[in-house]
Amino acid sequence: MGLAAGGAAEQRQWPPLNNDGVHDPASPAVKLLQDPAEALSKLPPDTTGNQVRWVEALEKGSINPRTNVFPETKVTVLDLDVFLSLRGGMPIVRFPHRQHTEWLDCANCHEHLFKSKAGANKFSMFQILQGEQCGVCHGAVAFPLTECNRCHSVPHAGFDHSRQTGKQD
Amino acid sequence: MFVRRKAITKAGKLGVVLLAALGLVMDPPVAQAEYGDVVINNYSDAAGMRPVIFPHWFHRVRFRCKVCHADLGFKFKAGGNEINMVKIIDGEYCGACHNGEIAWSVENCNLCHSAKPGTPTQVHESTTQRLVSPSAPAKQ
Numbered sequence: 001m002g003l004a005a006g007g008a009a010e011q012r013q014w015p016p017l018n019n020d021g022v023h024d025p026a027s028p029a030v031k032l033l034q035d036p037a038e039a040l041s042k043l044p045p046d047t048t049g050n051q052v053r054w055v056e057a058l059e060k061g062s063i064n065p066r067t068n069v070f071p072e073t074k075v076t077v078l079d080l081d082v083f084l085s086l087r088g089g090m091p092i093v094r095f096p097h098r099q100h101t102e103w104l105d106c107a108n109c110h111e112h113l114f115k116s117k118a119g120a121n122k123f124s125m126f127q128i129l130q131g132e133q134c135g136v137c138h139g140a141v142a143f144p145l146t147e148c149n150r151c152h153s154v155p156h157a158g159f160d161h162s163r164q165t166g167k168q169d
Numbered sequence: 170m171f172v173r174r175k176a177i178t179k180a181g182k183l184g185v186v187l188l189a190a191l192g193l194v195m196d197p198p199v200a201q202a203e204y205g206d207v208v209i210n211n212y213s214d215a216a217g218m219r220p221v222i223f224p225h226w227f228h229r230v231r232f233r234c235k236v237c238h239a240d241l242g243f244k245f246k247a248g249g250n251e252i253n254m255v256k257i258i259d260g261e262y263c264g265a266c267h268n269g270e271i272a273w274s275v276e277n278c279n280l281c282h283s284a285k286p287g288t289p290t291q292v293h294e295s296t297t298q299r300l301v302s303p304s305a306p307a308k309q
Contacts, residue, residue, distance in 0.1 A: 014203060021201035022208060022284055022293060024219055029283035036203050039230055049204045050226045065233045069265055072240035075233070103229075105239035129297060136245045137234075139296035141205035141225045146296060 012051045014040060049143050055099045073105045083163055084123060085152065092154040202293035207247045210290045213282060220284040241265050248290035 014036035017023045023030050036050070043062050044053040057063045067075045078101045084093040100109075113133060114121050121133075128135035129145060139145040202208075205225030213220040228237070237243045241262060244250055250262060257264035257275055266272045273280065291298070 015201070020203065020206075022206060022222060022288060024283060024285045027219060027283040028279045029222075029281075032280060033224075033283070034227060036224075036226055040226060043230075052226070054229065063230050065229060065231050066236060067233055068240065069232075069236055069271060070240055073235060075235070103234045105235040108235065108238055108245075131295070131297065135296075140292045141229075144204075144296040144299075 012041060012045060013037070014051070046143070048147060054142070055102075058102055073107070075102070076106060077101045078106075081163075082118070083154065083159075086159075086161075090148065090152040092156060092159055093151045094154050095151070204294040206293040208284050208288045208291055208293065209248050209252070210284070210288060211248050211251065212253060213284075214286060218278070219282040219286055220288045220290075221281045222284045223281075247292045 015021070016030075016035050016037070017033055018025045018030040040050055040052050044056040044060065045051060046053045058065070078097040080097040082095040082097070084095060086092055110116050113136065123133060127133050128138070131140065134151070135145065138151075143150060202222075203224060203226055207223040207225065208220050209223060210220035238245065242250075243262065252262045254275070256262055257267065260268060263281070264275065267281075268274055
């Protein structure tokens with residue numbers, strides 16, 4: 001289920017476009033477009049999703065994706081961790097703004113998906129699994145929702161509650 | 170009345186999660202497409218064209234999410250942008266890059282319109298699809 005890690009690089013396989021179940025093998029595109037394996041096999045390995053650690057790929061410079069095609073929004077990196085799910089049975093969620101703002105604009109999430117005010121959001125795994133809240137991206141293009149511990153990553157024991165910038169029930 | 174309807178909705182949501190839990194103990198469906206591939210078939214079938222496949226993996230190697238989802242105005246919703254060829258030729262949506270300057274131009278119809286005819290609009294390989302999809306092929 002993708003919770004295992006390590007040793008993934010050699011085992012990775014991507015279905016070729018002419019046999020991926022979605023492309024029409026009769027379409028001229030399957031001979032002309034890049035196959036996923038050609039691009040993704042060079043990037044830091046993961047065990048799930050695209051089998052690529054996208055954040056790591058960006059941080060290491062394995063990829064250098066453009067920030068603009070028009071001079072519209074600027075990349076505004078915010079280095080702020082928000083801690084959520086402080087009283088649940090699962091480990092505490094650490095939401096790192098930095099990694100998210102390298103890819104996304106503030107307006108992609110604020111204020112319609114999430115209020116900026118700490119504690120103003122009511123998170124629900126029901127909604128996330130249905131493609132709302134974090135599930136707009138996680139489970140569709142960002143790492144899948146089967147990777148529980150990547151978000152629920154901070155043990156309750158020893159957690160410094162003065163850090164709880166995303167205070168909630 | 171409102172409370173009652175809310176209760177039913179909640180029961181429905183619970184059903185989705187129970188189905189998801191069931192999916193976890195069953196074999197996952199045979200992998201199809203690449204994670205994040207979006208098929209868009211708002212108008213293609215009716216127009217006699219193959220549906221469009223948008224590969225997220227290919228584009229995010231080259232562009233950050235914000236380029237399309239903030240600057241170009243793509244909503245986070247498969248098929249939710251009501252894109253048509255007039256808008257693309259006018260330089261909106263895909264046409265902001267697929268203009269022969271940043272990427273190949275709109276004359277290359279078949280490079281985007283490349284899905285099996287009849288494929289519905291959806292994000293492929295999503296967590297929900299993998300766990301609960303009724304359309305996933307049965308594993309032999």
